[in-house]
Amino acid sequence: MIRHFINHKVISFMLFVVVLCTACNDFEELNTDPTRLTDVDAASVFTQVVFDTGMRSRSYGNIGNYIGQYWTNTSLIDQRHRYDFRGSDSEAVYDVIYGIRNDIADLKQRANEEGLDDYLGAALVLDTYLMTYLTDVFGPVPFTESVAGDQLNFTPAFDQQEIIYRQNLDSLDKAYELLATQPGGNFIRGGDPFYFGDNLKWRKFANSLKLRMLMKMVNVDQSAKGEISHLIEQGELIASVDENAAIIYDGRFGLESANSTGTAGSVALGATFADLMHETLDPRRSHMARLGTDANGDVINVDEDRNPIYLGVPSGEEPDIIRNFNGLAAPYTGLNGLTAPSLILSHAEIEFYMAEAILKGYAPGNQDDARAHYEAGIRSSCEWWGVDDDEIGAHLTKENVQLSDNVDEALEQIYREEYINFYYQGYDGWLNYRRVGAPAFNIGSAMLADDIMQRMVYPPLLKEVNGENYDQAVQMLDRGDDLLSKGWWSN
Numbered sequence: 001m002i003r004h005f006i007n008h009k010v011i012s013f014m015l016f017v018v019v020l021c022t023a024c025n026d027f028e029e030l031n032t033d034p035t036r037l038t039d040v041d042a043a044s045v046f047t048q049v050v051f052d053t054g055m056r057s058r059s060y061g062n063i064g065n066y067i068g069q070y071w072t073n074t075s076l077i078d079q080r081h082r083y084d085f086r087g088s089d090s091e092a093v094y095d096v097i098y099g100i101r102n103d104i105a106d107l108k109q110r111a112n113e114e115g116l117d118d119y120l121g122a123a124l125v126l127d128t129y130l131m132t133y134l135t136d137v138f139g140p141v142p143f144t145e146s147v148a149g150d151q152l153n154f155t156p157a158f159d160q161q162e163i164i165y166r167q168n169l170d171s172l173d174k175a176y177e178l179l180a181t182q183p184g185g186n187f188i189r190g191g192d193p194f195y196f197g198d199n200l201k202w203r204k205f206a207n208s209l210k211l212r213m214l215m216k217m218v219n220v221d222q223s224a225k226g227e228i229s230h231l232i233e234q235g236e237l238i239a240s241v242d243e244n245a246a247i248i249y250d251g252r253f254g255l256e257s258a259n260s261t262g263t264a265g266s267v268a269l270g271a272t273f274a275d276l277m278h279e280t281l282d283p284r285r286s287h288m289a290r291l292g293t294d295a296n297g298d299v300i301n302v303d304e305d306r307n308p309i310y311l312g313v314p315s316g317e318e319p320d321i322i323r324n325f326n327g328l329a330a331p332y333t334g335l336n337g338l339t340a341p342s343l344i345l346s347h348a349e350i351e352f353y354m355a356e357a358i359l360k361g362y363a364p365g366n367q368d369d370a371r372a373h374y375e376a377g378i379r380s381s382c383e384w385w386g387v388d389d390d391e392i393g394a395h396l397t398k399e400n401v402q403l404s405d406n407v408d409e410a411l412e413q414i415y416r417e418e419y420i421n422f423y424y425q426g427y428d429g430w431l432n433y434r435r436v437g438a439p440a441f442n443i444g445s446a447m448l449a450d451d452i453m454q455r456m457v458y459p460p461l462l463k464e465v466n467g468e469n470y471d472q473a474v475q476m477l478d479r480g481d482d483l484l485s486k487g488w489w490s491n
Contacts (some may be wrong), residue, residue, distance in 0.1 A: 042110040042119045047191040049107050052100045053126045054193060054247035055342045057133070063089055064426025067453065068433070069272035069315045069441055071331055071426075074265065074322055081270070081315040083448045083483055090459040093137055097130045098146065104130075105147045118199055121178030122192075125206045128168040128175070129344065132213060135164045136431050137456050139487050140473040143167070155466045158473035161488035165213060172210045179203045193247055201238075205245050207231055208238045208350050215353050216435050216489045218362065225362045232354055232363040238347045241383050246343040262290035262330030269329045272442055273423065274312025276416055278303070280401050283391040284382055285310045285329075288423060292327030300327030316444020346384065348421045351377030356414050359407050367410075371403045374414055381421045415439060434490045453483040454490055 065071040066080040073081055080089070104127045111119035135141050142156035143164045179199045195201040211231050218224040231237065238244065249255040269289050277285050289310055292300045301309035310329035313322055355373035358365035375396055382392045395401060404410045415438035422429035433441060434454060441452045458481055462470045477485035 040110075042107060042114050042116050043191050045103060045107045045110055046119050046122065047193065049100065049103050049123070049126060050193050051247065052103065053130060054245075054344060056096055057100060057130060058342050058344065062426070063092070064428075064430060065331075065424070066270075066315070066426070068422065068426035068429035069270040070423055070429060071267050072270045072313045072315050072322070074268050074313065074325075074328065076319045076322070078266075082444060082446050083316070083453055085456070087460040090138075090456050091461070093134070093456065094141075094459050097134050098142075101127060101130060101147045117178040118202070121175040121206075122202055124171045124175035124178070125202065125209065128171050129209055131164055132168055132209075133427070135159075135161045136216075136487065137427065138458060139455050139485060140476045142469075155469060157469050158476070160476055165217060165488070169210060169213065172206050176203055176206045179206065193252075194245055195243075201243050204236055204238050204243055205345065207234070207236050208245075208345055211237060211350065211353055212345065215357070216431075219435065219489045219491060228357050229363045232357060237354075238345065238350050241347055241380055244343060244347055244384070245345040262332060265330075267331055268325070269310060269312035269331055270442075271312035271314040272439065273420075274310050274329060276439055277420065278307075278309060280395070280398055281307055282420065283387045283395050284385045284420070284423075287385045287387065289329040289331045292329055294327075314442045314444060316442060316447035318444075318446045321445070343384075343425060346380070346421065348377045348381035348384065349418070351380060352414055352418045352421065355403075356411065356418075359411055359414070367403075367405060370410065374403050374410075374417070377421065378417055381417070412438060434487070437491045449483045451484055454486045455483065457481050457483060 062071070063080055063085075066073065067083075069081070071081070073079065104123050107123045108120055111117075111123060131141075131143060135143075140158040140160050141164070143159040144167075145153055145156035179202045191197075194205070211228065214224045214228050214231070218228065247255070274289075291308055292311055294300055299308045301311045303309055311325065311327055313325045313328055351373045354363065355370045355377065357363040358370040358373070359367075378396060378401070379392055382395065387395075401413075403413055415432075415436050418432050418436075419429055419439055422432060433439070433452070443451060455477075458470065458473070474481045479485040
């Protein structure tokens with residue numbers, strides 16, 4: 001009887017253990033996502049990095065639209081057009097870019113392990129784009145010590161802008177060579193949101209990014225002229241709208257374009273941008289903003305020839321001045337049509353650089369060559385914005401659009417078109433203003449600086465977590481951690 005009881009207890013205990021183990025296994029299976037990757041390869045990391053570079057790194061773009069005087073806030077709450085920034089504004093740029101760079105470091109490691117030269121080359125191009133952008137906005141920033149894989153460094157030293165530029169140029173040369181190879185396991189077609197596995201387009205992107213950098217550097221390093229000339233003569237640059245470096249909202253990757261709506265009552269076009277566009281009655285205006293109308297839907301503002309005015313308000317002015325404007329043009333919160341892009345480098349930008357380089361003597365060519373590139377840039381930009389061919393042709397025949405035979409006047413026209421082309425790339429428009437000093441920006445009566453800002457100040461948290469290196473970085477700036485401290489290449 002006792003033996004039977006003991007056997008019964010043992011058997012019951014064993015059954016309990018079996019049931020418990022089975023339940024544990026079932027519980028573990030239930031809590032394991034069967035679709036989640038446990039061994040992420042370079043291709044998967046690459047796709048995320050391209051999306052983040054093309055989209056998340058631009059998520060602070062609205063701030064740039066104010067700094068670049070493309071937009072002005074009219075709600076009297078957001079006053080970034082007066083340079084009244086929040087600490088989070090700097091962090092929005094700084095933190096996002098360093099977060100993406102950590103993923104790029106992971107991509108580089110995996111690409112090396114898997115022997116994928118093209119992934120490694122693309123990673124170098126994206127990293128160069130991000131770091132060049134970051135140092136252009138802030139000046140000295142952590143670079144050589146900023147991303148070290150698994151070795152976390154919360155107090156990296158800051159590098160001077162010139163050092164970052166020169167190392168990045170070397171990275172682009174290396175990337176160009178890596179992208180020449182076609183190893184097994186080449187770009188997965190669906191995993192490359194920019195160019196769908198086309199190495200030649202990636203090489204053009206690398207060279208075009210290099211041209212953008214050299215056009216800034218030539219202000220302080222005349223030796224850049226030779227490299228500019230070589231790139232243009234070589235001809236391996238972004239050569240069409242289809243080669244723009246952009247994320248396209250065309251249904252692929254689940255990205256669908258939403259209908260654009262105006263933001264009347266809170267945001268208007270900046271007068272710097274709006275007035276410049278009205279000078280030539282630019283056909284891109286209707287694709288960029290909504291006209292101010294009255295209750296009956298009639299256009300409020302027209303010029304003496306009855307042409308509609310997409311009215312903008314000057315940047316940096318007092319609220320009382322802003323209230324005096326009626327019928328302001330409201331920029332679209334999204335862009336019209338299927339393309340609704342997140343654009344980081346365009347064919348039009350490259351065409352304008354080539355026209356400018358020829359007129360400045362950086363590259364061979366004559367006035368007709370410069371004119372051809374200038375017109376190609378306007379055509380490409382208009383095409384990107386959805387302007388039809390007939391409108392583009394008519395626009396190019398306008399007297400004040402046709403490139404002047406006078407070099408100084410022609411350069412001013414090119415600067416105008418560069419600025420217009422950077423619409424919705426607000427930071428880029430502002431950076432180009434710092435490069436060439438045109439077009440004329442408005443210095444508003446209520447700006448918190450007495451001139452056009454030259455940089456963003458560092459995120460406040462840096463002073464707390466990396467104070468010693470922050471202090472050293474401030475010493476590298478001509479006016480300290482101030483909006484008016486000039487960058488290395490600024491005009």
